[in-house]
Structures are given as C-alpha cells and as structure tokens.
Amino acid sequence: MAELIHPEEKIEIKAAVTKPITKIALIGNPNSGKSSLFNQLTGLNQKVGNFPGVTVDKKTGICQLAPQQKARIIDLPGTYSLYPKSLDEKVIIDLLYNQQSDLYPDLVIVTADASNLKRNLLLFTQLVDLQIPAVLALNMMDVAEKDGVKINMEQLQQDLGVPIIPVNARTGSGIAALKIVISQQLPVPNRAFFQIPEEFSGLIKPIRQYFNLQTDYLAWHFAHQYKNLTFLSETDKRFLSDLLGQYSFNSNTLQASETINRYTLINELLLDSVRVEKADTNEKFSNRLDQILTHKIWGYLIFFGVLFMMFQAIFAWATYPMDLIDEGITAINNFIQARFDGPLINLLTEGVIAGLGGILIFIPQIALLFAFIAILEETGYMARVTFMMDKIMRKFGLNGKSIVPLISGVACAVPAVMAARNIDNWKDRMITIFVTPLMSCSARIPVYTVLIALVVPEKYYLGFLNLQGMVLMGLYLLGFTAAVLSAWVMKLILKARERSYFIMEFPVYKMPRWKNVGLTIIEKVKAFVFEAGKVIIAISIILWVMASYGPGNRVAQAEQTVQQQAQQYNWTPAETSLHLSTQKLEASYAGVLGRAMEPVIRPLGFDWKIGIALLTSFAAREVFVGTISTIYSVGDEENIKTIKEKLLSEKDEAGQIFFTPARAFSLLIFYVFAMQCMSTLAVVYRETKSWKWPIMQLFYMSGLAYVCSFIVYQIFK
Structure with missing residues (x-):
C-alpha cells in the first residue's frame, strides 16, 4: 500500500x-x-x-x-x-x-x-x-x-x-x-520553469511594452501564436509579423526545444518527491482485457454486440416513455379542446402544444443514447472503440469517434448529431455532423412501410427471406453508403488549417460514476429542449398556420361546398369530416403552395397532394403518413392496410393507377436522402453555432434526393 x-x-x-x-x-x-x-x-x-x-x-x-x-x-x-x-x-x-x-x-x-x-x-x-x-x-x-x-x-x-x-x-x-x-486569495507563483533564450530578449521586450504584458512568457506565446489569437486586431498581428521578421524565429523548433527543457526539469523535480514501486497487482487487468476487447476479430464482434444492445434499448425501451409522452400531449389537447374553442385554442393545441410534443418525445431516445455513451466513456471502453474504428473511418474523411454518431443516426439523427461533439478535430466533426442525417432513422420507417407495401410483393425466398424485408434493408444500406461517400467527397472539398491527429490515451477500466452519468443525461436533454426546442416550436406554429388558413375566403368556400355535397350525397358526419379536412387543406396556404410546387416535382412523378405531404413532413418525416391519410380521406393513419387500399385505388387524371412502382420507388428514394426533419436542422444549428451548416445540409440533401428520385422515376416509368 x-x-x-x-x-x-x-x-x-x-x-x-x-x-x-x-x-x-x-x-x-x-x-x-x-x-x-x-x-x-x-x-x-x-x-x-x-x-x-x-x-x-x-x-x-x-x-x-x-x-x-x-x-x-x-x-x-x-x-x-x-x-x-x-x-x-x-x-x-x-x-x-x-x-x-x-x-x-x-x-x-x-x-x-x-x-x-x-x-x-x-x-x-x-x-x-x-x-x-x-x-x-x-x-x-x-x-x-x-x-x-x-x-x-x-x-x-x-x-x-x-x-x-x-x-x-x-x-x-x-x-x-x-x-x-x-476560497483564499492566493499569491502569484514566483517560480519560473522556463527561461526565454537570451537571443530573443530583443523580441520579447517590445512585445511586452506594446501589449502591456505582465510576463516574458506571455509575450513569448504572443510571438508563437498571434495568428490564432482572435482578440488581436489586424494591426496588432502586422506589428508582430514585422517584428518576428527581424529574428530567426522558427516556432515549431522552439516549441520542441521548450518541451524538451521542461520535461528535463520535471524529471529532476520528480526524483525528489515521487517513487514508483510496482505492486504485484499493478497491471495487468486492463491490458489483459484489452487483448480481448481490441482484438482484430473479437474486438469488432464485441463492439457490434454492444451497439446491438444499445439500439435495441433505443428502439424498444424508449418506445414506452415516448408513447406515454405522446398520449400525455394528446390528453392535454383533448382536455383543452373539450372545454374551449376558437382560433387561439386551435393555435395553442395544434400548434404550440403539438410542437412541444414534437420536442419532448425525443427525450427518452436522447437520455438513453447519452446514458450508454456516458457509461462507455466512464468505463474507459469508448477510447478502445475509437482506436479500433479510426483506421477504417479515416479513409472516408472521418475518424474513430465518428462511428458512434453514424450508428446512432439509425435511431434518430437528433441525439446522433449531438453525440458528434465528442470528436475533437473540427473538420472530422463537421463532416460527421453533415453526413449523419443520411443514415435512415426510425422516423422514415412509417414512410418505408406504406410505400414498400404498395409495390413490393410479400414473397419469401428459401422459406425465411422476406422480399419486403430485404428491400427495407437495402434502403438502410443505401443511406449508409450515401453517408460514407458524401464524407469522402467532403474530405476532398473541405479545407482546414488544422491537421487531423489521432492521439488516444487508454484510461484504465473502472466502474462508471453514476452521478456523472446522470449529470451528462440532464445536460444533453436540457441543451436539446431549450436550444433546438425554440426553433422546432416556431416552425410547428408556422406549418399549422399554413395548413389552417388560406388566401381570401377560399377555406370558407371549401367548407360551404363540402356541406352542400354532404346534403346532396347523404354523407355521414364521419364522411363529411373527412372530405372537409381534405378540401380545407387544398384551399389552405399549404395547398396553394402544393399546387405551386407541382411543376417542380412533376418530373419526379409527384402531384400537388404529395407536394403538401413533402411540405408538412418537413416538421418530421413520419408526418408524411398522417398528411397522406388526410389528403386521401383515410381516417385511421395507424391502419396501414386501409392506407394501402386507398392509395392503390387512387387514380391520376387519365384514370390510371396513380401509385405505380415508378412513383412509389421515386418517393422512397426521395425520403432516403431528403432532409425532411426540422429537429435535425435545429440541432445542427445548435451544435455548429451557425446557420451555414444546416442550410448547406438542406440544399445538398434535397438536391441529392431530387436528382436520385428523378433518375429512378425516369428509369421505371
């Protein structure tokens, strides 16, 4: 001891x-x-x-x-x-x-x-x-x-x-x-560990005088790092540049020399105060564990097993609290709507509270993901994972730490983008944030399920390989391929002055400190709710207004028309309500915009109704199914069979089946690539501290979706 x-x-x-x-x-x-x-x-x-x-x-x-x-x-x-x-x-x-x-x-x-x-x-x-x-x-x-x-x-x-x-x-x-x-007022240290070389005394003195600096060593750092100091003006930097030009000041060589001198002095100091007597129990637990966990075969298998468990938790465990949050928001809305009425109440329930639900519903996934990440970091295992993955990921402009956000994107891009903050290198982090939304998230599943059921027969091969399941798996692989290739392209385009180093120290394995895990979860959840949440609610309100009101008296005329048709055709109240919601949507600003969009999206095989779905699903991809349900007068959006039958019976202007394989596959490919998620854009803005990156993502992914969807439709039609 x-x-x-x-x-x-x-x-x-x-x-x-x-x-x-x-x-x-x-x-x-x-x-x-x-x-x-x-x-x-x-x-x-x-x-x-x-x-x-x-x-x-x-x-x-x-x-x-x-x-x-x-x-x-x-x-x-x-x-x-x-x-x-x-x-x-x-x-x-x-x-x-x-x-x-x-x-x-x-x-x-x-x-x-x-x-x-x-x-x-x-x-x-x-x-x-x-x-x-x-x-x-x-x-x-x-x-x-x-x-x-x-x-x-x-x-x-x-x-x-x-x-x-x-x-x-x-x-x-x-x-x-x-x-x-x-809590005391401590004195300034009077010990100096490094002496500025005598030949640079003529350099240090004018720097100290010009900037009114207290120490020679601070002036020494001004000489080394003036280009990186953001608080210096261009005039200050020119002064330092001109002054350095009078001396043979090789910053890299002098830094190396200083480091050697410091380590020499540190070695001498520690000889007096530190002794190392290796204990029998000293090692070797961590090293023995590393032989298994970083093995070139077993290490990857164990890691993917850990990931499988993580995403089982994010998919399965998060479902229950997410359902409770969803039911709670619905109950609050129903409670308010049953007792009050009017435009402001509709704005509150369908805009503000619904938007709030779109924020809160992500909390279980964020909490679970960052709980796993915090535990992996606290135990020391995350350092091994990044080491193993670095060699593979670096070929595509990423690094070992990028693997967690990318795989997390399969659950949800929002916590996945937040997980990218663990990447130290700026260029690698920006590339990771940029391409992560291309990974197919769980919000795409409702879209995939409906459209695959439309055009892919339910066939089995070898008795257990389901054709629809294989198509679904292919869509996920397509998203991953697009993310990796996009990262490789960005690696060639994006320029950064800092070089990408990968220096990793393996900490010893230890039990996680649960207080730190809890604080990490609270910090990430607060960051999302209070930062990204403000943007999400704002866009939710805008979308609600666009879908609820129209130019002039078009909405009122639509209501009058539906009431007349209801009397003429003896519609039931349920049928009247469904037709009314459809006509009001077409007469709304969203409907007008859908009609305006139609010439642009027609080459993809889409009409104005799909245009509205594309617009409203910008709030979240899964909104696509609900919008399609309303547009095509389908009451229960959870009943996939009902949606399927209605979509199959939908006719185009020529009286032909509208949802052909060409249109369905075009729409599928569009949703694989498109940035249809305001939550992701909001959190990218929050993580990058700039609107430049989310705007670039929006245009790049939308452009990629448009081009690929166009190609697919033109080939299959």
Whole structure:
C-alpha cells in the first residue's frame, strides 16, 4: 500500500484574504478527471453556452465555497499543452492570454493524474509561468496507490511553489479541502520553469511594452501564436509579423526545444518527491482485457454486440416513455379542446402544444443514447472503440469517434448529431455532423412501410427471406453508403488549417460514476429542449398556420361546398369530416403552395397532394403518413392496410393507377436522402453555432434526393 502524505493542514497561504475569487478556470489533460471534478464542484448548477467564434461548448457552473462565498467555475477543453493542436483547444489561449476578457480567471485549478505526473506537469509548468494564481488538484490518488506510486506531497508542493490538494474526483474525497484553499486569495507563483533564450530578449521586450504584458512568457506565446489569437486586431498581428521578421524565429523548433527543457526539469523535480514501486497487482487487468476487447476479430464482434444492445434499448425501451409522452400531449389537447374553442385554442393545441410534443418525445431516445455513451466513456471502453474504428473511418474523411454518431443516426439523427461533439478535430466533426442525417432513422420507417407495401410483393425466398424485408434493408444500406461517400467527397472539398491527429490515451477500466452519468443525461436533454426546442416550436406554429388558413375566403368556400355535397350525397358526419379536412387543406396556404410546387416535382412523378405531404413532413418525416391519410380521406393513419387500399385505388387524371412502382420507388428514394426533419436542422444549428451548416445540409440533401428520385422515376416509368 502506498504511503501518502496529505498536507492540507500544512499549506501556508501567505496573502491575506481581501476578496472572494469570482472566476476560476478548470484545466487539465484529457482523462485527468477534470470533468468529474467540475461536476463535484458545481453539481447541477451548470450552464452550457459557447465560446465566441468556435463550435466548442463553454461549460460554466457555480460553486459554493463557503456560506457567503460563491465562485464561477469555467471548464476549459482538455489539452496536453498551451500550444493547441485543434480549433477547440484555441479557446484556452484566447481566454488565458486576454486579461480584458470577461472570463479571465482569478485562479486556475490544474487537474493532474497522480499516476502519471510527468506527462501532466508539462501543462502545469506552462500555466505557472503565465503567473496566474494556481492550485494543483492531484487526482486519481487511488490509482497511484495501486500502481505503487509514492508521492511526498510536502516536497512536491515546495518544488512546484503552489498549493497541492490530493483529491478523488470520482468519490468526492478532498473536495472540501480544495474549496477551502480556492476560497483564499492566493499569491502569484514566483517560480519560473522556463527561461526565454537570451537571443530573443530583443523580441520579447517590445512585445511586452506594446501589449502591456505582465510576463516574458506571455509575450513569448504572443510571438508563437498571434495568428490564432482572435482578440488581436489586424494591426496588432502586422506589428508582430514585422517584428518576428527581424529574428530567426522558427516556432515549431522552439516549441520542441521548450518541451524538451521542461520535461528535463520535471524529471529532476520528480526524483525528489515521487517513487514508483510496482505492486504485484499493478497491471495487468486492463491490458489483459484489452487483448480481448481490441482484438482484430473479437474486438469488432464485441463492439457490434454492444451497439446491438444499445439500439435495441433505443428502439424498444424508449418506445414506452415516448408513447406515454405522446398520449400525455394528446390528453392535454383533448382536455383543452373539450372545454374551449376558437382560433387561439386551435393555435395553442395544434400548434404550440403539438410542437412541444414534437420536442419532448425525443427525450427518452436522447437520455438513453447519452446514458450508454456516458457509461462507455466512464468505463474507459469508448477510447478502445475509437482506436479500433479510426483506421477504417479515416479513409472516408472521418475518424474513430465518428462511428458512434453514424450508428446512432439509425435511431434518430437528433441525439446522433449531438453525440458528434465528442470528436475533437473540427473538420472530422463537421463532416460527421453533415453526413449523419443520411443514415435512415426510425422516423422514415412509417414512410418505408406504406410505400414498400404498395409495390413490393410479400414473397419469401428459401422459406425465411422476406422480399419486403430485404428491400427495407437495402434502403438502410443505401443511406449508409450515401453517408460514407458524401464524407469522402467532403474530405476532398473541405479545407482546414488544422491537421487531423489521432492521439488516444487508454484510461484504465473502472466502474462508471453514476452521478456523472446522470449529470451528462440532464445536460444533453436540457441543451436539446431549450436550444433546438425554440426553433422546432416556431416552425410547428408556422406549418399549422399554413395548413389552417388560406388566401381570401377560399377555406370558407371549401367548407360551404363540402356541406352542400354532404346534403346532396347523404354523407355521414364521419364522411363529411373527412372530405372537409381534405378540401380545407387544398384551399389552405399549404395547398396553394402544393399546387405551386407541382411543376417542380412533376418530373419526379409527384402531384400537388404529395407536394403538401413533402411540405408538412418537413416538421418530421413520419408526418408524411398522417398528411397522406388526410389528403386521401383515410381516417385511421395507424391502419396501414386501409392506407394501402386507398392509395392503390387512387387514380391520376387519365384514370390510371396513380401509385405505380415508378412513383412509389421515386418517393422512397426521395425520403432516403431528403432532409425532411426540422429537429435535425435545429440541432445542427445548435451544435455548429451557425446557420451555414444546416442550410448547406438542406440544399445538398434535397438536391441529392431530387436528382436520385428523378433518375429512378425516369428509369421505371
């Protein structure tokens, strides 16, 4: 058992407490336990926003340090160094180098893996050289003990010159001591770990004077990274460019030299304070498990088994709460409509509440998907999955982490797009988000079922291979092929200055911390409901208005015509209601737009009625069946046989069967590729922080759907 010295009581804070710390930046290497520590400090008092100009989330939270003292914790992206390798990591230098920023911290908490101090201290020494007050939170002490790592905390604290608090972010051990320390006004570290080379002193001095910087090391970073600092003006950047031109300043070479010098010093420091005595139990559980879970054959089989279980849960388990939500929304609507009447009530029930139902119904799928992802990440298995898949996915412009969003898209593109935020590289993440909606989601199933039943005979081959089932499987494979090929094309088109690296550290296997899993679920659900939800409700209201009202008195004339026909032909109230809904829809703005669309969609074999279905199903693909049911006067949209019989009896203007195989297959292909989901567009906007990407998706997928549908119809007609 390792012998650890816990020096909470020995930490001396020399500066008097004069004011509470209001802003604290939390930073550390990936897999150092930073996210777990953030959750321990903030609990449910978290807020997700975004850093200006980038796609990475800004997570902040309120920490109660003392009864009368709170601090704002800013969770920065994980990084190994202050020399960023990705666009997301650049938010760190934008924050820490700009003292005028609203988020500039009063204090930095650096999380470090106690079992791998050498690697973690590189980032720590860089931060100390910026002379920002700092605390080192030494995490994973239990892992260090098991690995036979003995740490003399008192000596290490003396060598590093900052308070060190041993913590276990998974269990909460040491959090109280950490709060006590960060509630004080800590002094600026007086230890320097790196000296600027003497030949560049003439470069550093004018930079410090021009920008009024406090340290040479910050001026050193301005020289290295001025092109990446968004808060600098073009005039500032020209000044630095001209100044650097006077020196032989090779940034890559100097960064490498600095890293070597820092590691040399870190090695010397750790000789005094850290001893490693390998325990018999040290290894080897994780390595032995990796031999199976990352095996070139068994590893993939196990992974696909895990995916099968995940999607069984998303398809099967989510059905019950989704049905309850759907029934609840319907019950609320029926309750309101039974007691009140009028246009505003219709807007509330058919527009606002129905739109709200379209948001809430996704919650079970989102919660289940991110529960699985959080568990896989917490246990350490997700790192192995991304490692295995990277070699395959990289050929198509993606990386190993893209596999989860792509396969998640089979259930629903909304949580799948949200899952892409785990991809560090900007280009890989954008490509993944862009192509994920091409995967056939569960919302397409009602469309596929109706149209396949129309034109594909129910035949069996070899006694068990159903022809309709094989066509359905072919549609799913077609969507996957389109996603992969589109990713390959985007790889050639999309330019990014950052190179795609895949550096993956395998964390040890461990039991998930259920608090973190729960917080992850709550965070993702809140992000969807409050961000994407606003857009969904707005579009739902617009679609309701378009389908409920028409130009002039056309809707009123349609009602009058149907009433006259009902008396003439002795229709029952049910028949009258069905014809009335059809005529009102045709006379509405949606009907007018459908007629206006007809010349454009006629080459695909579609008429104005299908045009309305295409328009209304933009809210969600599954709305297609309900719209078709109303247009063709089919009362029960759940009765597929009734819809099938009605569609088969539908005639065109020449009196021929309208839904020929050519039209049905054209419509099927259109729905395989088309972006008929406002929820997905809303969440893509939320994830990319820009309307550029969802608009590009809409035009690309709609264009692809149109061209492929046109080709299919022209071939089969």
